[in-house]
Amino acid sequence: MQQKVIEIIAEIKEEPGLRQTLSGASDLTLDAALDSLQIINFILRIEDEFDVEVDFDTFDLEHLKSVDRFSAYVAELAVR
């Protein structure tokens, strides 16, 4: 899942180079520099890819502290 999340970030940012520079430890708002609009588009793409639904109203930006953390959050949504 980690690699797919990174691919989607690179796609949203329109920066293919991010596929190489980002890792599981990368912060999505600092290292990937996703802004607020990009975060929404990123979440919508993730929902589409992993067939999950994020609750925007309770979504905590802490989930974006690392690719690994976000991947774990999505994996948890998927088994609900």
Place this chain on the structure above:
Amino acid sequence: MKHAVHCGSLESERYWREEDLAALPSVPDAKALAIVQAMDELLFVFCGSGDILLTRHGMDKAQYDYLQSLNYSFKTNMNPLTLGVEAPGTAQNALNAMNVFELLGRLNPGQEPDRLIPEGAWLEPFAVLPGTHEAVKRYKLQPALPDEQTVRKVNTKTYSAAMRDRLLLPNIAVVVHSAEELLQSGQALLEKGAFLIKDEYGVSGKGNQLVDTERILRRIAGYLESSRNQDKRIKFVLEPLLDRETDFSCQFHIDPEGRISILSVQQLVNHGFAFGESHSPEPALLERLDREDYWEIMHSIGRELYADGYFGDVCVDSMLLRDGSLAPLVEINARKSMSLIKHNVDRQLKQEGMHTCLLQVPLATMGEVHYAELLGRLEREGILFSLGAGEGVIPLASGTLQPPDPSRSAGSTKGKLYAALAYRDEDSKHRLTRKLDESLLRSGYTILR
């Protein structure tokens, strides 16, 4: 001569938005809000000699001294405007939710603004917001401002869309009032390509949702029907995503008697839908606008706005499209704007043969950084603009680099540097931006790009 008091909250749309309007999906980002709230320092560019600038957090002394060295001679508050509420939690949240006029209206008597604001001065707001007219009364300022409800109305996306019809301009907008209408109109639009859902008070970077698949369309429609939006009024503008080649905007002013003055055109380099950089227009763009009666369209928009009760500053967003056509009216912003800030920097500092641009650098900091150190470093590197130098970097705000962290959490703080660049040619621009980046890194900032 009467002086002016310059003041405002640059996230105006946040305060115009009615609470009963349904909202598109968003994630609350208190750190981003803290940066925008600190942007009111940029309003110094509008100050004439002896004017007063009031800012939410107070300007860093080093920045104030630097601006004075550039012949900006205004007075300003050095301390934050606070209600004296120290308790964390709801009181602090309420403070953060107020715009600067609401804050001014609730200050205890005897604070810094009371000493700074001369009776009978003009108020020059960034935009007329809730609380602006109350602040005018409290500080006995001159009340030459349009009505707040008028300002709200003329800043909606539906007003901009209707204006195209009024001026017989091509109008690609569809207004929807229900999730069902969104699905119907959205599906029809998707057959031709991607489209945007625009919130009534959306701004670049927030409130414009790109829809390029049916799944996303259904997801947004579902969100509008969810409990979050229960009993809320649905009103959005749908527009096919324009294949833009050049973004630009026109700034003009409507005086209280209805006279319209075109002030400038600024070309924009956006990152996605968010502001990236603005610079003076290429001559070819201005020639094109002359040929296409663009200025007459701007005058017509000004006349219609005045007929509807608005006067003051206006920024109209426009586009040149890849198919060669011109979209003169993308959006009306009945307020001051970043492009007007850029224009005023030019008026004060631009010299013959020089180019200027206004840019932003997204930043993060892990520990405490000192703005004065950055200014000192820029000076030592020989890139800090001075009146004798002709070219260089002009930092436009001190407080945006490391705004107060609303969560008071440990870890990184997000900020932005807003700066103007004066440069002779593209080579010197690259040299300045490279040295600026190096100076930021050496002063303890991480650049987020």
